[in-house]
Amino acid sequence: MPEINIKAADGGSFMAYVAKPKATPAPVIVVIQEIxxxxxxxxxxxxxxxxxxxITICPDLFWRQEPGIQITDQSEAEWARAFELFNGFDVEKGVSDLVETIKAARSIDGSNGKVGTMGFCLGGKMAYLMATRSDADCNVSYYGVGIQDLLGESAKIKNPLLMHIAALDKFVPKEAQEKILAGLKDHPQVEAHAYPGVDHAFARIGGEHYNKEAATLAHQRTAAFLKNNLS
Incomplete structure (x- = not known):
């Protein structure tokens, strides 16, 4: 499995999975994990x-708790462990690790110097924070959790942010969705889409709530967004 090690700002290092296209130079996308x-x-x-x-780089954000976590959504025990990791996750240190990943991405072999982020669930929240706290050229958030509590940072968004919101998201209640959409609707750098009738993780292929129609539409929007901002 192709991997690199990235140095953390506060000491130590963490693994990141890397996949490369046939042709380079190319833009880099930092893919931010779920729970x-x-x-x-x-x-x-x-x-x-x-x-x-x-070029894609997916860093191990749980390395401070347990390096190399690879679990699924297929059993109660794995869900319990996932939520344990989520609850023990230090968001501030996660932000720092992602900032270091973006730095590494700009200089990785084959990079054209442009870097975007794309995150799912917990990663969707972190992609929003990359929009407010990093120099990533663009960011994509899929059903990010807890963003309604971070809207005070929206004034710091300088580069384009694309958001995909599941209308029936059990982890992002309707009130939270309304707050997010209302708080960001006039932001010139934010494009937000709500997908009716779908639950959290509607784009996770093989997942309980996978919805092909919504996932395909979100993918099409994401592809156009990335082409516009990273090519």
């Missing part, structure tokens, strides 16, 4: 993006 670690789902997303012409 299940850098598992097969995340690696498949990286590989698909690489086949579309992007």
């Amino acid at each position: 299940f670690g850098v598992n097969e789902v995340m690696r498949d997303i990286c590989n698909d993006l690489a086949s579309d012409g992007f």
Whole structure:
């Protein structure tokens, strides 16, 4: 499995999965994990993006708790462990690790110097924070959790942010969705889409709530967004 090690700002280092396209130089996308670690789902997303012409890097954000976590959404025990990791996750240190990943991405072999982020679930929240706290050239947030509590940072968004919101998201209640959409609707750098009738993780292939129609539409919007901002 192709990996690199990235130095953390406060000491130590962490693994990141890497997938590369056939042709370089190319833009880099930092893929930000769900609560299940850098598992097969995340690696498949990286590989698909690489086949579309992007270098991809998916860092292990849970390394401070347990390096190399790779679990699924297929059992109660794995869900329990995932939420344990989520609840123990230090967001501030995660932001720092992602900033270091973006730095590494700009100089990785084959990079054209442009870097975007794309995150799912927990990663969707972190992609929003990359929009407010990093110099990433663009950011994509899929069903990010807790963003309604971070709207005070929206004035710091300088580069384009694309958001995909599941209308029936059990982890982002309707009131939270309304707050997010109202708080960001006039921001010139934010494009937000709500997908009716779908639940959290509607784009996770093989997941309980996977919805092909919504996932395809979100993918099309994401592809156009990345082409416009990273090519």
